[in-house]
Amino acid sequence: MWVSRLALRDFRSYESFDLDLERGVTTFVAPNGWGKTNLVEAIGYLSRLRSHRVPQDLPLVRAGREQAIVSARVHRGERHVTAEVTIKAKGANRARINRSGVRVREILGLVPCVVFAPEDLGLVKGDPGERRDWLDSLLVARNPRFAGVLVDSDKALRQRNALLKSLKAHPDSGLEGTLDIWDRAFAEAAAALVVGRRRLLTDLAPHIDEHFSGLAADAREVRREAVARYSSRIDYSAVDPEDDDAVARTVDVIVEAIVSRRAKEIDRGLTLVGPQRDDVELLIGQTPAKGYASHGESWSLALALQLAGWNLLRSDSGHPDDQPILVLDDVFAELDTGRRRRLAHIVAQAEQVLITAAVGSEIPQELVGRTVDLTEVSPAA
Numbered sequence: 001m002w003v004s005r006l007a008l009r010d011f012r013s014y015e016s017f018d019l020d021l022e023r024g025v026t027t028f029v030a031p032n033g034w035g036k037t038n039l040v041e042a043i044g045y046l047s048r049l050r051s052h053r054v055p056q057d058l059p060l061v062r063a064g065r066e067q068a069i070v071s072a073r074v075h076r077g078e079r080h081v082t083a084e085v086t087i088k089a090k091g092a093n094r095a096r097i098n099r100s101g102v103r104v105r106e107i108l109g110l111v112p113c114v115v116f117a118p119e120d121l122g123l124v125k126g127d128p129g130e131r132r133d134w135l136d137s138l139l140v141a142r143n144p145r146f147a148g149v150l151v152d153s154d155k156a157l158r159q160r161n162a163l164l165k166s167l168k169a170h171p172d173s174g175l176e177g178t179l180d181i182w183d184r185a186f187a188e189a190a191a192a193l194v195v196g197r198r199r200l201l202t203d204l205a206p207h208i209d210e211h212f213s214g215l216a217a218d219a220r221e222v223r224r225e226a227v228a229r230y231s232s233r234i235d236y237s238a239v240d241p242e243d244d245d246a247v248a249r250t251v252d253v254i255v256e257a258i259v260s261r262r263a264k265e266i267d268r269g270l271t272l273v274g275p276q277r278d279d280v281e282l283l284i285g286q287t288p289a290k291g292y293a294s295h296g297e298s299w300s301l302a303l304a305l306q307l308a309g310w311n312l313l314r315s316d317s318g319h320p321d322d323q324p325i326l327v328l329d330d331v332f333a334e335l336d337t338g339r340r341r342r343l344a345h346i347v348a349q350a351e352q353v354l355i356t357a358a359v360g361s362e363i364p365q366e367l368v369g370r371t372v373d374l375t376e377v378s379p380a381a
């Protein structure tokens, strides 16, 4: 996959900007604050329908404007489409494919792209929510059906929480019978998500370790395994996620877990267990990455997680034309020379790689390609 043209209207700092892109590696160099990240964030947005650095859309719309438009011409082999999203400061976003209006969700899958950015350090050092988001985004990227699963699971959770809250406020309302129905509804929606995540992690695990050791492949470093496993307060160990009946059995496990916590949940007015609380446990060797790993190791592990996702997306289709675009936003600055070189070697395999750097000399020499000095093509933000 590759994008040949990107057009931005009132996106972040860009009032109106059109950029022609080429296959292969392109590096954008400009001083801090010039708009490098804004540029690649726009492509990432088309891929995930959300920014890689902020949870809401509002900051993406140029200050004082009502909407932003991101449009990209995407090539897959001989074919190409133009995917466009209008991001509204208020109200629902809109989307078009080849100028025809479509549901926004239909854009998902059209511009597969993996973004590596300084924020990824949060995958290792941050809260569980960051790891869940990463996993869920990858689920959707591999199979857009999961966008619906996520919405359903979130909706069921909110409805169940609302009921728990009213049960807490009005204990004699007779609503407790209704809770059985919501337990089941929540468990069904949640189970599809949990099984999806567990299957995804099974697929990711070998790639994570391979990239972690690949990046650190230095004779002086002790070889330690990088492990990523699903972690939950609900014990899913009896269910093999690869089994055909894994979702149905997971529903039973979740129902049992929430029924056993019923009194506590009513007391708190909140669903205390489920995919909204789960995490991905990351280990380097025997120790948890969070709290133990060095800065460089944490960064390598975060990169390994993203590279593993990229690997899966690539191998899913098996077709060279379907390779996701790779974005490396400011990633080289954090790495030692060896890791820079090895990362360069890995990413050079992508059909299109977009790199940003404030200082061009951070880019390893191995990454031959085009360098665009943004100060020459776009005004400062």
Ligand SMILES: Nc1ncnc2c1ncn2[C@@H]1O[C@H](COP(=O)(O)OP(=O)(O)OP(=O)(O)O)[C@@H](O)[C@H]1O
Pocket (backbone or CB within 6 Å): 011, 012, 013, 014, 030, 031, 032, 033, 034, 035, 036, 037, 038, 039, 058, 059, 060, 061, 062, 063, 330, 356, 357, 358, 381
């Ligand atoms: N919604 C917005 N409206 C107007 N300007 C914005 C908006 N969002 C961000 N900006 C501005 O965009 C500018 C450029 O941001 P960006 O993150 O792309 O810089 P950068 O070139 O990646 O810098 P660095 O090298 O520090 O990472 C910032 O100065 C910021 O104030």
Ligand SMILES: [Mg+2]
Pocket (backbone or CB within 6 Å): 036, 037, 038, 329, 330, 356
């Ligand atoms: Mg930046």
